[in-house]
Amino acid sequence: MGYIKKWISIEEDGVFLTFGVTGDDHLKLFHFSSAPMKAKNEEEFGESELFLKEGFQVVQVNFSGYNRPYEKHGNKYIVTAPGYLLKFVDMKDERNELGRLLTIIQKDEETKAKVITTWQFYSGTSTIRMQNQVINEGDQTQTLEYISSFFYLGIEKEGEMSSDDKMQLTLAHNGWQKEFSFHTYSFPALGLAQTQPTVYQRTSKTIELTNIGNWSTKEYLPMGYLSNEEADTSLYWQIEHNGSWHAEIGDENDHFYLALSGPTEVQSHWFQDLKPGESFTTVPVAVGVCNADFAKAMGQLTKYRRMIRRNNKDNENLPVIFNDYMNCLFGDPTTEKELPLIDAAAEAGCEYFVIDAGWYAPGLWWDSVGEWQECRERFPGGIKEVTDYIRSKGMVPGVWLELEVMGINCEKAKKAPDDWFFVRHGKRVYDRSRYQLDFRNPEVIAHVNEVIDRVVNEYGVGYIKMDYNIEPGIGTELSADSVGAGLLAHERAYLAWLDSVFEKYPDLVIENCSSGGLRIDYALLSRYSIQSTSDQEDYREYATIAANACAGLTPEQAAVWSYPQRNGDAEETVYNMVNAMLLRIHQSGHLAELSKERFDLVKEGIDYYKSIRADIRKAMPDWPLGLADNRDTFLCSALKTDKKAYLALWRRNKDEEDTRESIKIPLGHLFEKEGELSVKLSYPQTSLEENVRYEYEDEKKILTVKYKCRTMARIFEITLK
Numbered sequence: 001m002g003y004i005k006k007w008i009s010i011e012e013d014g015v016f017l018t019f020g021v022t023g024d025d026h027l028k029l030f031h032f033s034s035a036p037m038k039a040k041n042e043e044e045f046g047e048s049e050l051f052l053k054e055g056f057q058v059v060q061v062n063f064s065g066y067n068r069p070y071e072k073h074g075n076k077y078i079v080t081a082p083g084y085l086l087k088f089v090d091m092k093d094e095r096n097e098l099g100r101l102l103t104i105i106q107k108d109e110e111t112k113a114k115v116i117t118t119w120q121f122y123s124g125t126s127t128i129r130m131q132n133q134v135i136n137e138g139d140q141t142q143t144l145e146y147i148s149s150f151f152y153l154g155i156e157k158e159g160e161m162s163s164d165d166k167m168q169l170t171l172a173h174n175g176w177q178k179e180f181s182f183h184t185y186s187f188p189a190l191g192l193a194q195t196q197p198t199v200y201q202r203t204s205k206t207i208e209l210t211n212i213g214n215w216s217t218k219e220y221l222p223m224g225y226l227s228n229e230e231a232d233t234s235l236y237w238q239i240e241h242n243g244s245w246h247a248e249i250g251d252e253n254d255h256f257y258l259a260l261s262g263p264t265e266v267q268s269h270w271f272q273d274l275k276p277g278e279s280f281t282t283v284p285v286a287v288g289v290c291n292a293d294f295a296k297a298m299g300q301l302t303k304y305r306r307m308i309r310r311n312n313k314d315n316e317n318l319p320v321i322f323n324d325y326m327n328c329l330f331g332d333p334t335t336e337k338e339l340p341l342i343d344a345a346a347e348a349g350c351e352y353f354v355i356d357a358g359w360y361a362p363g364l365w366w367d368s369v370g371e372w373q374e375c376r377e378r379f380p381g382g383i384k385e386v387t388d389y390i391r392s393k394g395m396v397p398g399v400w401l402e403l404e405v406m407g408i409n410c411e412k413a414k415k416a417p418d419d420w421f422f423v424r425h426g427k428r429v430y431d432r433s434r435y436q437l438d439f440r441n442p443e444v445i446a447h448v449n450e451v452i453d454r455v456v457n458e459y460g461v462g463y464i465k466m467d468y469n470i471e472p473g474i475g476t477e478l479s480a481d482s483v484g485a486g487l488l489a490h491e492r493a494y495l496a497w498l499d500s501v502f503e504k505y506p507d508l509v510i511e512n513c514s515s516g517g518l519r520i521d522y523a524l525l526s527r528y529s530i531q532s533t534s535d536q537e538d539y540r541e542y543a544t545i546a547a548n549a550c551a552g553l554t555p556e557q558a559a560v561w562s563y564p565q566r567n568g569d570a571e572e573t574v575y576n577m578v579n580a581m582l583l584r585i586h587q588s589g590h591l592a593e594l595s596k597e598r599f600d601l602v603k604e605g606i607d608y609y610k611s612i613r614a615d616i617r618k619a620m621p622d623w624p625l626g627l628a629d630n631r632d633t634f635l636c637s638a639l640k641t642d643k644k645a646y647l648a649l650w651r652r653n654k655d656e657e658d659t660r661e662s663i664k665i666p667l668g669h670l671f672e673k674e675g676e677l678s679v680k681l682s683y684p685q686t687s688l689e690e691n692v693r694y695e696y697e698d699e700k701k702i703l704t705v706k707y708k709c710r711t712m713a714r715i716f717e718i719t720l721k
Contacts (some may be wrong), residue, residue: 003049004028008091009037012100014126015289019058019091027088027106028056032152034126034233034289051253055153057083058104059115059132060259064143064271066111074204075266076250077146077259078153082108086115098307099123112138127288127304129240133281136274143481144272145265149285150237153257155249158231163187163194163256166230169249170294170627171209172221172552177536179517180221180548182627192251206250212268214436214487215471215518216242221552222521223301226258227292234290236297241283242523243491244268244474244484260285263484269474270484283523294627298551299620305522305554310502314509314529315556318584318613320349320606321530323465325356325400326588327537327563331365333358334378338386344591346393348599349606352463352509353390354398359383367433370406370413372451374459387460398463398509399455403448404494405434405470412447420444422476422490424483429472436472438486439493440479452501456508465532468514491523498527511559517545520552530584531557539563539576540711543650546579547628547637550621555583555639556613562605563589564598571691571712573598574684577605578648578713581683582616582639585609601684608683608715615641624665631655634663638670638718645670645718646682647703653710661706667718668701676721679703683715 006021018031031037047055054070055078062068066081086106094101099121106115114135119128130150136142156163164187173181187193190207209220216222222239224247237260239245244263249256262283263270272280286304290297309315322345329337333355345353361368362377374383387397406413406421413421413435420443422429422436429436437444455461475487502508512519512528516535525531533549536542542561549558560580564573566589573594580586585606591599619639624647628635635650649665667677679696691708694716703716 003052010093010102011036012121013123015121015128021088022052025087026053027058027086027104028052029058029152030056030154032235032287032289033158034291035158035231054079054084055252055255057086057151057153059083059086059106059117060146060148060151061086061113061115061132061134061144062146063111063113064145074206076204076206076252077148077151077248077261078250078252078257080146082111082113085110086113107137111142112136113142122304122307125288125300125303125307126290127286127300129284129286129308131282131284133279134274135279136276139276141276142274144274144280146261147280147282148259148261149239149282150260150287151257153252154255155226155235155258156228156256158228158233161230166228167256168227168229169207170225170227172223174217174219174221174517174520176218176515176518177534177541179520179534179536179545180552181544181630182548182551187256192249192256203251206248209247210267211243211245213471213473214243214491215468215514216245216521216523218471218518222247223552225294225297227294229292232292234292234294234297235287236290236301237285237287238301238522239283239285240522240526241491242495242519242521243487244270245283260287263488265482265484268484269482270488271482272485273481286522295622302550302554302620305525308522308526309554310527310529312529313507315554315617318556318617319351319396320585320587320609321352321354321398321463321559322348322350322395322587323354323356324588326535326561326586327565328588328590329356329358331357335381335386339389340592341590342386342390342393342395344599345587346395348587348591348603349610350587351395352398353395354400354463354465355383355386356400356465357467359399367407368409369402369434370410372401372403372455384459391460396462397460398465399459399461400465400467401451401455402467402469403451404437404439404468406437408433408435419478422472422486423478424473424476429476431470431472434470436470438476438478439490439497445497448497452505456505462507463509463511465511465513466528468519495523495527498524502527525553525557529557530559532559532586533583534561536561539565539572539579540652541630542579543575543635543652543713544628544630544632546583547623547635547648547650549583550637550639551627555619555621556617558583559586560584561586561588562602564591564594564602566590566593568598570597570601570688571709573601574605574688575650575711575713577602578650578683578715581605581609581715582637582646582648597687600686604684604686612646615639615644615646619646622670624667624670625663633658633660636665640670643671643720647716647718648713649705649716650713651707651709651711661708663705665703665705666701667703670718671720673720677701678719678721680717681714682717
């Protein structure tokens with residue numbers, strides 16, 4: 001049987017896995033795909049014994065002070081020690097209420113490190129949730145510098161073509177007001193062209209997606225999609241962590257690998273000392289496979305995201321939320337300003353009304369936040385007078401909070417000891433005139449619990465917009481082996497605190513907001529039911545964010561602003577509504593000051609949304625024109641069920657030379673079953689008919705839409721007869 005003495009093949013929910021156990025008891029992962037592995041033994045597999053020894057580990061784990069004998073060039077996370085020394089002990093193959101569960105145990109004879117790998121399958125999706133735990137079973141302290149949550153060498157193995165020609169990487173650039181900016185690259189475009197067959201492991205270059213700090217998605221979403229266009233296979237992933245994380249693609253011995261992890265020493269100033277008997281568990285990641293179809297892969301990820309999410313009524317009912325901030329009160333609320341907005345929101349059909357920032361302080365409040373007491377100058381009769389009025393109008397009241405920070409001029413912050421906050425170099429960490437609270441401290445937990453209890457029980461709040469507007473950097477040095485370890489422990493403490501809040505108040509809706517969408521991760525979104533997608537103030541630019549949002553999170557969690565302008569027109573109002581219509585409506589704008597025509601368009605949009613939201617919560621995403629780009633004239637996104645699809649189509653002519661009025665949209669791929677389709681314009685129906693013309697050719701399954709105005713949008717329904 002040669003160097004591989006045992007092969008282990010697994011097929012589950014469309015995932016094909018092949019492991020091999022070597023003659024000297026090392027476990028190798030040779031195949032992770034949506035297609036079966038063609039090779040049956042190591043000769044057919046085509047690897048030398050040296051390559052097999054160096055590569056194909058299931059986990060990479062690196063301790064300080066141990067040699068890595070093989071040439072690796074640069075900071076690549078390959079051939080780690082004791083990672084490459086781990087010997088296979090056992091693989092348990094079980095089933096639980098979620099699906100199949102693989103538990104792999106490996107040990108290193110020199111360091112006495114034991115590594116337990118868990119791969120949890122979720123029935124009905126080709127996505128696996130993965131974690132690794134390393135335990136120090138020796139008698140000496142070991143310093144852990146790196147451990148992968150997932151590692152796979154050979155992402156390009158399928159097919160005969162060069163990786164330069166067949167491999168593509170789609171990733172999501174992210175940033176304030178520029179969320180969900182997806183782009184696709186070849187490996188050479190990112191500096192990782194394939195080396196010649198006779199040159200092994202010579203490249204120091206890697207493709208890296210990295211976050212450092214507490215804003216988990218300030219540069220990228222923690223996810224990616226790799227496609228092999230020749231083999232028609234793909235691999236997709238998400239890292240489920242609310243802080244520092246690292247994803248890396250590099251080369252090793254003529255193959256390419258993917259390494260996913262939480263914080264690292266090199267990138268994020270993290271290391272962890274493991275005393276004898278101590279252990280460390282990685283952040284979870286989800287990895288799945290599919291054919292080379294981005295929408296289908298995101299559909300699998302959508303199913304998985306729904307499975308791991310906390311059960312809650314908000315994601316079942318999808319209530320319409322009015323928030324007074326965006327292009328409305330902008331953090332300057334008063335009783336006098338709120339009352340007409342409350343009346344208008346109720347008349348429009350909103351079901352929640354949120355008093356946003358500023359309710360707790362007079363005048364400028366940025367650097368004094370932290371105690372969260374109502375401001376009588378703004379609310380002479382108290383904030384409960386306003387929340388009671390909201391309830392009298394049939395809506396649930398909400399307020400804005402930013403509990404993770406205290407302003408530098410907050411009196412409570414001045415009196416609190418330093419161990420309430422992040423500290424580096426012996427001093428409190430500043431960012432934007434704020435301090436970062438440390439949720440490892442029980443006194444901090446008592447403080448934030450008092451605020452939650454007060455706003456819920458005294459103010460009658462049923463919704464909290466939980467914002468977060470600072471970036472405290474690499475971490476805190478207090479009570480931690482490294483500043484990155486301090487950050488990780490704080491983030492895990494924050495998640496535990498969130499769990500305790502939802503256990504106490506299971507029906508409380510808490511929105512995840514971080515200057516809009518700067519923490520769109522499934523450590524938080526497996527708990528929070530709703531996510532602010534952006535602080536984008538230009539409704540025309542928001543269309544890109546809205547169109548792409550369902551690749552980053554489920555549609556029923558994606559809150560999108562709709563904020564008709566004071567001096568806008570009917571088409572602008574419709575465009576705003578379409579932005580939010582297939583996701584979660586965050587209504588705003590000065591509704592009480594709109595003309596009757598424009599207000600009626602808002603109400604019609606909300607009424608229509610209520611008629612389709614039962615489909616939104618179970619629908620899968622699709623992009624008939626491809627993912628949206630900020631430069632696009634026409635943008636299109638869709639949500640689809642078995643027999644019904646909802647399509648949002650925008651036109652915005654940024655380029656004056658682009659005079660296109662019409663677009664052809666392919667619809668034949670939307671449904672698994674073939675059949676005749678019918679198409680209708682579903683929003684708006686009551687007016688503006690003269691501005692749009694459309695024609696559907698069922699033989700070709702092509703919808704042609706002509707928009708008269710340079711900036712406009714519509715919702716269409718497609719039904720499989």
